[in-house]
Amino acid sequence: MPENNARGRAVKSDERLFDIVEFIREQDGAGVTEIASEVGLAKSTVHGHLTSLRRRGYVVKTDDGYRLGLEFLNHGKYVQTSYSLYTIGQQKVKQLAAKTDERAWCVVEENGLGYYLTGAEGDHPVHPPARIGQRVHLHPLASGKAILAHLPESRVDEIVDQHGLPEITSNTITDEDELFAELERTRERGYAVNNMESLSGLYAIGAPVVDETGVVRGALSISGPKNRLKAENKQHRFVDLLLGATNELEINIRNHRSM
Numbered sequence: 001m002p003e004n005n006a007r008g009r010a011v012k013s014d015e016r017l018f019d020i021v022e023f024i025r026e027q028d029g030a031g032v033t034e035i036a037s038e039v040g041l042a043k044s045t046v047h048g049h050l051t052s053l054r055r056r057g058y059v060v061k062t063d064d065g066y067r068l069g070l071e072f073l074n075h076g077k078y079v080q081t082s083y084s085l086y087t088i089g090q091q092k093v094k095q096l097a098a099k100t101d102e103r104a105w106c107v108v109e110e111n112g113l114g115y116y117l118t119g120a121e122g123d124h125p126v127h128p129p130a131r132i133g134q135r136v137h138l139h140p141l142a143s144g145k146a147i148l149a150h151l152p153e154s155r156v157d158e159i160v161d162q163h164g165l166p167e168i169t170s171n172t173i174t175d176e177d178e179l180f181a182e183l184e185r186t187r188e189r190g191y192a193v194n195n196m197e198s199l200s201g202l203y204a205i206g207a208p209v210v211d212e213t214g215v216v217r218g219a220l221s222i223s224g225p226k227n228r229l230k231a232e233n234k235q236h237r238f239v240d241l242l243l244g245a246t247n248e249l250e251i252n253i254r255n256h257r258s259m
Contacts (some may be wrong), residue, residue, distance in 0.1 A: 016041060017049055024068055031065030076133060083108060085209060085218045086117050088252045092245045093220065094120040099241055102224035107143035112159040114138045117218065126224055128199050139179055140168045142206030143219035145192035149183040150208045150216040171196045191239055196226060203229040205239060207246040212254050220246055
């Protein structure tokens with residue numbers, strides 16, 4: 001996901017190495033020739049990078065080329081479990097999904113972007129193109145707006161400057177003033193809304209998890225088809241469930257920190 005600002009004093013060889021890794025992931029496997037063409041390197045240089053990655057378990061040689069290796073899972077699980085919100089929130093996300101029959105997520109912010117930390121689905125979930133660990137912009141998501149609404153305004157300005165407000169659907173907020181107005185509404189009602197801003201037909205509600213120092217640790221969300229979540233007999237119940245879940249997590253965070 002490109003940034004608007006300069007990369008500073010990035011090491012070019014490191015950038016190319018990560019370009020290779022990301023291309024292999026995007027293509028679900030790739031050969032030396034197509035990697036070289038994509039990243040603009042000689043095949044011999046690409047082969048050298050792949051040899052280093054293979055020795056350390058980050059790629060695996062296949063009949064068709066290379067795929068990512070399980071060493072990434074080793075690091076990924078370490079990072080996931082290093083978040084206390086994952087440790088204490090995973091069960092709460094599962095409960096939300098079971099009680100609503102929809103899809104529930106826990107999202108955290110890192111370097112100005114959102115990451116799906118954990119998720120669960122009920123009996124009738126939609127299947128949006130989202131996965132645990134995926135990196136996304138915050139502004140189209142209910143959970144993302146819930147997080148942004150509880151960050152300092154100066155930090156939100158930095159995030160917008162760095163990552164922009166790209167249009168994902170025709171409903172996505174792409175104007176900074178409009179975004180800040182929506183964040184104010186989010187704070188007033190206690191939860192955020194994604195009204196088909198990240199995916200056509202998808203509606204979501206999100207609420208922040210804020211610790212005792214006022215720091216937002218992440219957010220929970222419930223998402224599903226707009227006609228289901230907006231139904232009068234469901235929306236209020238879902239909001240109550242969501243706010244109850246985030247309140248419990250805030251209490252558990254305080255208890256966890258005091259242990």
